[in-house]
Amino acid sequence: MRRFSYSRPATLDEACHSAEHTRFLAGGTNLIDLMKSDVERPAHVADLKALGMHHIDEQPDGGLRLGALATNADTAAHPLVADRYPLLASAILAGASPQIRNVATNGGNLNQRTRCHYFYDPDMPCNKRSPGTGCSARGGRNRIMAILGTSDACIATFPSDMCVALAALKATVNLTGPEGERSVPIRDYHRLPGETPWRDNILRPGEIVTSIDLPPASFGPHHTYLKIRDRLSFAFAIVSAAIGLQIEDGIIRHGRIALGGVGTKPWCVPAAEALLEGKPPSHSLFRDVAERLLQGAMPDRDNAAKLRLAPRVIERALWQASAGTPQSQTDKTIR
Structure with a gap:
């Protein structure tokens, strides 16, 4: 792992205006692995744990707001999620392991990166990791790779289970950044690789996921x-x-x-x-x-x-x- 500086912002504004080349740390279940593999090389890491975005709150319209720092385990086990959004709870429980779900956060799950083995190997060409070097997965060991939404530049599969359920539920992602607050439909949050596969989502520099809104559910047992x-x-x-x-x-x-x-x-x-x-x-x-x-x-x-x-x-x-x-x-x- 390469040297980096570290901070623990006390406010969202402070976090959004962190140093350049900053990566935000939540549960760390993906970022730390990538840093150890020399895939991510941030000059600065800003730990978001002090920002208090851990709550799951009922909304006036009957929906729920999931805090970005609530863990996957706490989200799946929350009575309102289990009762009203069992599809989401089921998808979360299908992912990772209990140990990881106890640490991984909703915001981190949303922003996790592909598990393509070529992306994880710094010695292999990968446009997502090193733009312009090529896609080793094309014609390589690609049994787990994507068949939809691919481009000549990248065929890496998106890994999250939770996000698949959020997409089915038509959730909304709430963001805060240097330019203020905005909300984005989950179906528009992640980007197709196109010619810029290193851009996984629509986040702007300094933007942080603060919460995820679930609309009122109406599926019952179906x-x-x-x-x-x-x-x-x-x-x-x-x-x-x-x-x-x-x-x-x-x-x-x-x-x-x-x-x-x-x-x-x-x-x-x-x-x-x-x-x-x-x-x-x-x-x-x-x-x-x-x-x-x-x-x-x-x-x-x-x-x-x-x-x-x-x-x-x-x-x-x-x-x-x-x-x-x-x-x-x-x-x-x-x-």
Whole structure:
């Protein structure tokens, strides 16, 4: 690990105006690993733990505000999250390990970086780590890489489970920076790689995630987070699906879907969600939705299997949600 200076700002304003080339430290479960691997080389680290953004508060409209420094474990276990947003709680519990969830924060989860093995290896060319050097994952060992939202410059997969559920729930991210406060829909927060894959999200210099707002939920039992991975715990998704459906009298009134493990960001297709509206659950409908979600997929050498696996995961998840039998994160049997 390289030398760096350290501070612990007492206020948001102080944090936002920290020294240049600053990285913000929350739980540290991703940043510290990257610094140890010599991938991140900040001149200064500003520890945000004193800023008090740990609360989970009910909002006047019936939604919830999740503090950016609330841990993933506390968020998943919070009674209001477990009761009103079980889709989010399930996705959080599907990620990482209990030890990591006890430390990792909501803001840190939102801003975590890809787990592409070439990104983590400073000796390998990687446009996300070293702009202009190339993408070693293309034509390389890329079984875990993305098939949606890729570019010639990068095919790295976005790793978060929590963010996939937030995308399905249409959450809003609240930011504070030198230019003031702003709010951004979660579906617009993460960037496609395009020609600038080193820019993971829309954060401006000095901006800090302060909280995440969840709109009032209306899915009842008709939700699921289905995650297919190599191991039953402590493994990133090969394919995952977060789904919430509003069903009345056997008809889907509206649906929300986000995919993980297949995209360079949490993958949402409004046109696929629109296909669900006003129709009863059926094999043909769910097949059409899966096809629309995966339209434009571009597999590379080793990840073409995701094209065969993803439709099955999407259709199974849609049946779980429509039947009101969400995937359990303790009993891993897929029903």
